[in-house]
Amino acid sequence: MKVGQWKTYYNRERVISSGKxxxxxRSIINRPFTLDRQQGIEFYGRVFPQTLxxxxxxxxxxxxxxxxxxxxxxxxxxxxxxxxxxxxxxxLEMTGSDLKYHTKPxxxxxxxxxxxxxxxxxxxQSGGGELFGYEQGIPGQYHVKQALVETAFKYKGFSWQNEFxxxxxxxxxxxxxxxLSGHYFQAGYFFSNLWxxxxxxxxxxxxxxxxxxxxxIDNNYERELGMVLNWFFKEHRNKLxxxxxxxxxxxxxxxNPSEWRFRLQWDISF
Numbered sequence: 001m002k003v004g005q006w007k008t009y010y011n012r013e014r015v016i017s018s019g020k021x022x023x024x025x026r027s028i029i030n031r032p033f034t035l036d037r038q039q040g041i042e043f044y045g046r047v048f049p050q051t052l053x054x055x056x057x058x059x060x061x062x063x064x065x066x067x068x069x070x071x072x073x074x075x076x077x078x079x080x081x082x083x084x085x086x087x088x089x090x091x092l093e094m095t096g097s098d099l100k101y102h103t104k105p106x107x108x109x110x111x112x113x114x115x116x117x118x119x120x121x122x123x124x125q126s127g128g129g130e131l132f133g134y135e136q137g138i139p140g141q142y143h144v145k146q147a148l149v150e151t152a153f154k155y156k157g158f159s160w161q162n163e164f165x166x167x168x169x170x171x172x173x174x175x176x177x178x179x180l181s182g183h184y185f186q187a188g189y190f191f192s193n194l195w196x197x198x199x200x201x202x203x204x205x206x207x208x209x210x211x212x213x214x215x216x217i218d219n220n221y222e223r224e225l226g227m228v229l230n231w232f233f234k235e236h237r238n239k240l241x242x243x244x245x246x247x248x249x250x251x252x253x254x255x256n257p258s259e260w261r262f263r264l265q266w267d268i269s270f
Contacts, residue, residue, distance in 0.1 A: 002042050005067065008035040009044065009058040009082050010112050011163055012150055013184075015094050019269040020236045022096030022159065022188050024243045027209040028224045029182035032131055033146065033165040035114060036123040038062035038078060039070060046091065054086040056108075064116040066128035074140035078116035085109045096161075097188055097203055098154040099235050107153035117143045121169050132213065133178075134169075143170040157190035159205075179216065184209035188230075203230040223248040237269045 007015050013026050014034040040062030047055050063069050064078025086092070090106045119137030120128030121144065130136060146167035153160040167180040188205030192198040209224035226245035233239060245261045 002044075003040075005037055005039040006042075008038050008060060008062065008080055008114075009042070010035045010080055010114060011148055011165075012094065012110070012152055012161055013163060016096055017094075019267065020095040022186065022203075022205050022230070023207055023226065023228050024241050024263050024265050027184045027186075027207060028222055028247075029163070029165060029184055029209055029211045031124070032122055032180055032211065032213070033148070033167060033182060034123060035078075035080065036125060037067040038064065038123075039068075040078070046086075049086075049091075050089040052087075052089065054089045054091070056084040056086060056091060058082040064118050066120060066123050067125060068127055073118055076117040076140060078114065078118075080112070080114040082110060082112040092152055092154060095236065096159065097205070097230065097232075097236075098157050098159040098190070099232065100154075101157055101190075102154045103156065105153070105155040107155075108151065110150040111148070112150070113145075113147040115143075115145045117172075131169075131180075134171075138173065141171060141173045143172060144168070145170075157193045158187070159189070160187045162186060178214055180211075180213055181215050182209070182211040184224075188228075199231075201232045203232070204228075205230065219250055221250050223250070236267070239267050241265045241267065 013030055040060060042060040044058045060080040062078040063072045065073055087107050087109060088105050092106050092108050117140050119139055119141055121131045121134045121142050122129050149164045151162050162185045164183045170177045184207060186207040188203050190203050192200045206227045211222045214220060224247055226243060228241055228243040231240045243263045248258045250256050
């Protein structure tokens with residue numbers, strides 16, 4: 001049991017530290033679906049370790065008002081549950097890339113859900129906020145229900161992770177409901193394990209993400225396709241990343257703008 005403030009154990013992508021990510025930044029679906037930091041109490045544990053019934057669980061009761069919020073706005077708390085099946089009897093750490101070179105396959109399948117009523121439709125490290133199309137709320141205005149399915153896997157230099165999200169926002173003041181969905185697939189590999197001419201510190205990884213801000217509007221989505229080259233000097237504590245990403249925005253009006261982003265980052269953690 002723990003009491004205080006922390007990143008809510010909901011989805012893997014957000015729990016992984018910014019200094020231990022595989023890509024330069026988190027995907028475009030992190031913003032609309034993360035629960036980020038909350039204050040409250042959590043019960044967690046692991047049962048039947050090193051068996052086929054190896055599970056990790058997290059049950060949280062939180063203020064549901066975001067980072068730094070010591071009080072709930074309307075008396076309706078945030079409730080979060082996560083159940084993770086460690087399918088090979090081994091628990092997978094919350095880091096990107098297979099730097100430990102897992103000699104045995106290690107993976108997970110997780111289900112999580114959350115419900116909350118608050119003035120906010122999204123959360124970030126800055127606290128509560130609003131998604132595009134929503135005005136600043138009043139206490140208890142937005143009833144948010146969301147769920148995810150998550151997988152992750154590491155084996156001999158190969159790493160994989162993905163999430164499928166759904167979210168429903170009920171506006172109790174304006175009496176309307178919106179449904180959102182999103183998913184991403186991310187994988188990386190140290191090709192030096194296949195070809196000796198490839199430098200050992202070099203990893204190549206890629207990501208595909210799709211976000212639908214309103215599932216009731218056809219052909220309305222945001223898409224992200226990216227690739228990164230990581231050079232690890234000292235694992236995640238000292239690494240150089242070169243990333244290229246293409247973004248596509250499909251609007252309901254038929255417009256389909258696209259843009260490219262290139263980033264070079266030297267990440268040093270102390």
